[in-house]
Structure formats: C-alpha cells, structure tokens
Amino acid sequence: MVDSSKTHEPLLVARGITRLFGNAYALSDASIALCRHEICGLLGANGAGKSTLSRIVCGHLPASSGEILFKGAPLTAGSARDALRSGIALVAQETSLAPDMSVLENIFLPSYALPGRLSFSQLRHKARAILSELGHDHALPLDIEVRRLSTAQRQLVEIAKALALNADLVIFDEPTASLSPLEVDRLFDIMGRLKSSGKALAFVSHRLEEVFAITDRVTILREGKTVAEGVPTAGLTQADVIRHMVGRDIGNVYRKAVSPAVTNEQAVALEVTGLHAPPIVRDVSFTVRKGEILGLGGLVGAGRSESAEAIFGLRHRSGGRVLVGGKEIAPNSPIAAIRAGLGMVAEDRRTQNIVPDMTVGENLFLAQMGKHRGFGRGHSARRKQAHELISRLGLPTDRMDANLLHFSGGMQQKVVIARWLLIEPEVLILDEPTKGVDIGTRQTIYELLREVAERGIAVVVISSDFEELLGLCERIVVVSDGYTIADLPTSRLSEESLTLLAAPRSSAERNAAFLRDLVAGHGGTAFWGLIDEDRFVCLAVAESARSAPMGLAAGHVYLAHETAIPLALGRRQPGHVTESDGRSTVLTPLSNRRGHDLGWIGLSLPAGSKLPNAETLSARVAGLFDTPQDEKIDA
Structure with a gap:
C-alpha cells in the first residue's frame, strides 16, 4: 500500500472498513482519509467498492467492521439523516430523488426533516442561486416534476440538493457521468470554491482526465481493498492510476484497428x-x-x-x-x-x-x-x-x-x-x-x-x-x-x-445579434468562430445583402485555405489584414468574464471599404459581457 503524509488534519478517517453482502465481501480492509481544503479522488474499477465505501461514510449502509472518526470523534451515523445532521452529504451516482415532487422540493428535501418552519420564498431564491451557479437556472424550472426530467437533469438536481445542505464533507459519486465539458467546468468551479471555504470533498469518477484536473490526492481501491491511500495527484500519471486500479497496463483505450473507411457508396x-x-x-x-x-x-x-x-x-x-x-x-x-x-x-x-x-x-x-x-x-x-x-x-x-x-x-x-x-x-x-x-x-x-x-x-x-x-x-x-x-x-x-x-442557440443569440449590428453599420460579412490550427469552425455569420457572400455557414468547419480570408485566419491576431484580392478583415478575440476563450469575432469587407477601428471593435466585443446575465452566452 502506498501512503503519503497529509497536508491538513483529516476531517474524516475510515480504517479497516469491511462490508459483507451475504458471503461476498464488497469491502475488505478499506481505508480513506478526507481533509479540509482538499479534494480527494476515490478511484477503482467497477465493483472495487467505491460506492459501498461512500454509502457507509454517509450512513446509507452499516459497516460489517471497522472504525470511522469524524472531527476527531467516532461517527455514530445510524442513518443518512444522522450523517446529514453531522455535516456529511452524498451526491449519489444513482439519483435518490422523489419523482412526484418538484425540482424545488427535491433540492430542499433533507430540510423537511429539520425543526422549524420553512419559507418557500427564501428556498426558491436560494435554489435559483444554486442553479445559476451550475449554469442551469434558465433550463431547470423549479416547479416541474422531477419525473419529467432527463437523467442528466436529475443528476444536476442531485448536485444542487447536496450544495443546499452546506455540509462540511461532500462525496461526489460520479457527478459528471451525464454532464458535458461545459457543465463539468461549472461544477469544478463550485467544487473549487467549496474547497477554498474549508470543506472536505471526495470525488468518485472513472474519467481520469477529470481526476487529474480537480483532485489534490487520490485513494485507490481494488477488489474491496485500499491499494493506494492519500497519494498526491501531481506525482502520478494515468498509467500509474490504471495499474493500481486494474493491476495491468491497458494502453490507449481509443486505439482503432486498421480497416477500410466508410464511404458514401455503402448503404x-x-x-x-x-x-x-x-x-x-x-x-x-x-x-x-x-x-x-x-x-x-x-x-x-x-x-x-x-x-x-x-x-x-x-x-x-x-x-x-x-x-x-x-x-x-x-x-x-x-x-x-x-x-x-x-x-x-x-x-x-x-x-x-x-x-x-x-x-x-x-x-x-x-x-x-x-x-x-x-x-x-x-x-x-x-x-x-x-x-x-x-x-x-x-x-x-x-x-x-x-x-x-x-x-x-x-x-x-x-x-x-x-x-x-x-x-x-x-x-x-x-x-x-x-x-x-x-x-x-x-x-x-x-x-x-x-x-x-x-x-x-x-x-x-x-x-x-x-x-x-x-x-x-x-x-x-x-x-x-x-x-x-x-x-x-x-x-x-x-x-x-x-x-x-454545442452551445445552446438561445445562449449564443447575443453574439449573433452583435454580428447583425456590425453588418448593419458597416456592410460586408461578420462572423464568430474558432480558429484551431489550420481550421476555422464557423459558429455564426451575418452578411449584408449588398455584398458578395463569402461562403461561410454556421455549423461548418473549413480549412483556412478554403475560405476567402486565409491570411487573416492564418495570422489570427487583432487588427486589419488584407488578402490578395484586396478584401480586408479585422479580427478580435472573444472571451467571457471568467477569461475563457470563446473564439474570434471578425468583420470582412470588400476592397475599398472602410473598416472600423480595431480597438473600437475590441471594446465593443468586450462589452458583450458587461452584465452578469450575459454569462449565459459563455457556453
């Protein structure tokens, strides 16, 4: 077993945890330590015991044997309610929501067991704030029944429910399994803030790139036993983690066999x-x-x-x-x-x-x-x-x-x-x-x-x-x-x-409207896209009826030399660039208030046209994100 010194005093320590289902061991001598101001990855192959260990810590299952200390004292969580009251929450892999209740009711379901009166107006305000942090305040109506939601939407409600508890320790069991990269980034932002505020977090995931992106340490289980505990993530490679998990190297999971490509001649x-x-x-x-x-x-x-x-x-x-x-x-x-x-x-x-x-x-x-x-x-x-x-x-x-x-x-x-x-x-x-x-x-x-x-x-x-x-x-x-x-x-x-x-068309409408305004004021062709090496991904385009079309269409990817502006795309720098046919283009980078790269906005005009000042255009593009509500566009 690999061990490592802890950088913080552990908030929770579990030692020698065993769990039997009938005569079969789901866990055998499993251990983990979770510290404040840290995110610990809990890893292992399917059936290794990750979810079982998580459920024992959160009071969903009793351990057959072993010891759990929380805040320095033995944890006596006989039920999930006891664990919640102690300050331990779980974002479950298989969602544990009430299907006939609304999104709002599910987010605050644990609160119903607490003494005192509930103010639904305050709960609604808090729920909107939580969903806004997750980037889904506009896509998850609070009054809709959970049974009408997709699996991924239910997972987001599960995450919101855990965040509403303000627990000291939160275990995220496969929270990103149904989320896109954008939604994962938003969740990681929230996890980072929870970590900075002194929470202890455990992160269970099979996506190793996410483990390396968000965790400080990892604990790895194999066949119910801890085989690596508290190892700093920075000192590991994916190959190291996989060897601990499955006991062997598996190579590139995406390697493709050499086979004839599918052609348009096939049925x-x-x-x-x-x-x-x-x-x-x-x-x-x-x-x-x-x-x-x-x-x-x-x-x-x-x-x-x-x-x-x-x-x-x-x-x-x-x-x-x-x-x-x-x-x-x-x-x-x-x-x-x-x-x-x-x-x-x-x-x-x-x-x-x-x-x-x-x-x-x-x-x-x-x-x-x-x-x-x-x-x-x-x-x-x-x-x-x-x-x-x-x-x-x-x-x-x-x-x-x-x-x-x-x-x-x-x-x-x-x-x-x-x-x-x-x-x-x-x-x-x-x-x-x-x-x-x-x-x-x-x-x-x-x-x-x-x-x-x-x-x-x-x-x-x-x-x-x-x-x-x-x-x-x-x-x-x-x-x-x-x-x-x-x-x-x-x-x-x-x-x-x-x-x-994949960005929602509704959230990208602000950019599209900006392109239309550019064309209305200057003519020519305005576009928004991503320049990736020698490729241009067109996300939105607006063209003046009075100028010759450039042949760009939203949702298409072009090689730079296939477009009318290869020099501008090749140089990918702010300012004016003139092509061999006299067409001039001004480009300016686009980023949101968090500094995330959202591509480039450009205006291209035929030879002899007057282009806007590059600095003025950059200032107008930056103004797209002057108000918080505009964060919705950053998809």
Whole structure:
C-alpha cells in the first residue's frame, strides 16, 4: 500500500472498513482519509467498492467492521439523516430523488426533516442561486416534476440538493457521468470554491482526465481493498492510476484497428429526416451508413436522448420520417423498431434498461422476446451465442441465474449491451454507453463496438464525453436546442470546437445579434468562430445583402485555405489584414468574464471599404459581457 503524509488534519478517517453482502465481501480492509481544503479522488474499477465505501461514510449502509472518526470523534451515523445532521452529504451516482415532487422540493428535501418552519420564498431564491451557479437556472424550472426530467437533469438536481445542505464533507459519486465539458467546468468551479471555504470533498469518477484536473490526492481501491491511500495527484500519471486500479497496463483505450473507411457508396442503414417530438426535439436529421460509428454530441437538454427515444418509439413522434434499411418504420412503436432492426441501450441503466428482480439470463434475453415471433421465446437458438458473448465481455458464465442487482454498474451495462447484440440489429443506438464504468470496461466496450461496426452494423453513440466521441466515432452530428446544427468528420473537430458548436442557440443569440449590428453599420460579412490550427469552425455569420457572400455557414468547419480570408485566419491576431484580392478583415478575440476563450469575432469587407477601428471593435466585443446575465452566452 502506498501512503503519503497529509497536508491538513483529516476531517474524516475510515480504517479497516469491511462490508459483507451475504458471503461476498464488497469491502475488505478499506481505508480513506478526507481533509479540509482538499479534494480527494476515490478511484477503482467497477465493483472495487467505491460506492459501498461512500454509502457507509454517509450512513446509507452499516459497516460489517471497522472504525470511522469524524472531527476527531467516532461517527455514530445510524442513518443518512444522522450523517446529514453531522455535516456529511452524498451526491449519489444513482439519483435518490422523489419523482412526484418538484425540482424545488427535491433540492430542499433533507430540510423537511429539520425543526422549524420553512419559507418557500427564501428556498426558491436560494435554489435559483444554486442553479445559476451550475449554469442551469434558465433550463431547470423549479416547479416541474422531477419525473419529467432527463437523467442528466436529475443528476444536476442531485448536485444542487447536496450544495443546499452546506455540509462540511461532500462525496461526489460520479457527478459528471451525464454532464458535458461545459457543465463539468461549472461544477469544478463550485467544487473549487467549496474547497477554498474549508470543506472536505471526495470525488468518485472513472474519467481520469477529470481526476487529474480537480483532485489534490487520490485513494485507490481494488477488489474491496485500499491499494493506494492519500497519494498526491501531481506525482502520478494515468498509467500509474490504471495499474493500481486494474493491476495491468491497458494502453490507449481509443486505439482503432486498421480497416477500410466508410464511404458514401455503402448503404444507408438509418435515415432520420425532420424528426419532431415536442417539446424538446424540433428538427433533427441525420444518416448513418452500414459499418459506421456516428456520434450525437450536445449539451444536457439539447435533445439527443429525446431524439433517440423518438426514433425507437419510446417518445411520441409528431413529425419526420425514420427509415431503417430504406423502409419507414411506424412511429411510437418499440416493437416495430426492434423488428425493423433497431436496438437501443437507453441512458438510465436502472430505470430504463434492467429489470431488477430478474436474473442475468432473464435480462439478457428480454430483447429476443420482443423480436421473436410465434410460440416460445427463441432462447434455445441464441443460448450458445449468449454464452460466447458474455464470456467475451468478461461476465461470469456460471452466474446466469444470479440477480442482476448483485453485479456492479459496469457489469450491468455489459449485460444490457449484450442483450441487444444478441438480436443482431441493423442499427445499434447507445445512449451514454460508458456512463459510470471503469477504464478497463470502457476499453472492452469500445473494442466490441468497433468489431460490431466491422460486421456491417451501423452504430450511433450519444455521449456527453466529447473525448469519447472524438476517439470512437468517424462523424459527429451536433444537436443544440432540439435542432441538428452540424454534421462533421471527427478529423476536423476538437473538444474545444465541439463545445462551442454545442452551445445552446438561445445562449449564443447575443453574439449573433452583435454580428447583425456590425453588418448593419458597416456592410460586408461578420462572423464568430474558432480558429484551431489550420481550421476555422464557423459558429455564426451575418452578411449584408449588398455584398458578395463569402461562403461561410454556421455549423461548418473549413480549412483556412478554403475560405476567402486565409491570411487573416492564418495570422489570427487583432487588427486589419488584407488578402490578395484586396478584401480586408479585422479580427478580435472573444472571451467571457471568467477569461475563457470563446473564439474570434471578425468583420470582412470588400476592397475599398472602410473598416472600423480595431480597438473600437475590441471594446465593443468586450462589452458583450458587461452584465452578469450575459454569462449565459459563455457556453
């Protein structure tokens, strides 16, 4: 075991923690220390015991043996309520919200158990402040029932509920699993402020890049035991962490096998045109070809999951067409979708994917029952294939009769994916397929999806992890505010450009209005975009009707030499740049009040036109963020 001296006196110390479920050890001699003014990463593969240890500390489960000291005294938390009163809160991986209560009621649910009267006007004001910090005060109405929210939105309510408690110790158990990079940044800002105010934080995540970005130290579990405790993050590499977690090196999880690229000559497996499923999905269109892995990218609430549900028949579709293999499928009928060749791994594993009272085998064959016609269930023809598949996924073939809830989240996810592969679909849609799974399981899932694509199956991956989309997919369709606004090869994209493309159209309207004002005052073409090496990502454009168009369109990525302003894009500096044809362009960088880079705003005019003063334009651009409400534009 690796140990390290603590930089602060521990607020909580857990030693020798053991937890038995029946005859199986979930934890065996687990230890962790959490200090004020620090964020400690709690890491481990699926089934290592991270969530079990977190739940014991927070009073959700009793330990079979071991000792927990909090603020120097033995912790006697017999229940979650006791832990809350002591000042310990948990942001759970599987949300623990009351579905029939509103967002406001859920945020302050723990307060209902406290003595005294509640002022709902004060609670509403405090809730708005918390959601504003998370960047979702405009997207999460306080009076809406939680059951009507997406999985990612419910996760945000769970985070807000923990922040409302003002606890001394907060454990974040996979809080970013459904969040986009922008939302993760906002959460990390809040975690940083909590740390600075003297709170102790534990951060459970399978995204190692996040662990290195936010934590001061890490404690790593393997098979229920602590194998590295309190190790400074700065002295570790990702390879070091992975070796502790899985006991071996796994290499690059995104490595791609050399295989022929998907071309336009290959048949279209899924075609979606003008999909409309109010109130979220307004106009979504895309195609995916046989053997292709396509990504659907966007922020929480953009309409990605809702589009998948509408395609599969789980959500009412009021407009548009869905064709599988050239044949249109009936709306609002999952059975019709399955029999047409569609498979779907939904986002919410616990409520949408598994039947908790069924065994592994029974859950595995659920989709087969939907596709099979005639008498019987069609299990016998698939049993050998099922055993081969679960063995390939590293699942224990001798536990087919065990209850699926006895397995870790990663094991459950493998069973769900295997369920759909058994029916050999034409198109497989996966919504957040690696949510809450460890790095080793992610690699297994990625390799399996690539093998599936090589067999000619079209794969659609919805993910809030932009690194995952860029590493796994060949093309990415970006969805924003219920519309498809870009369809681009991954070779022309980066995490930064994806984040800006995915920004809500509503929040970017201030910038678009500014471009229109520039054109109204000066003519020519005004644009907002990201300059990334030799690529220009166009986010918004406005053109004067009196000048020749430059050929730019929002949602497109161009190589600099493909545009009319290659010199300006190549120099990427404030001031005037004149092209070989006499066209002049003035560029100014755009950043929000926090200093985050939001690209460039430019005005380009034909030869002989009078350009505005560069310093004046820079001052006007800076003025876009003079008021706090304008922070909404920084997506």
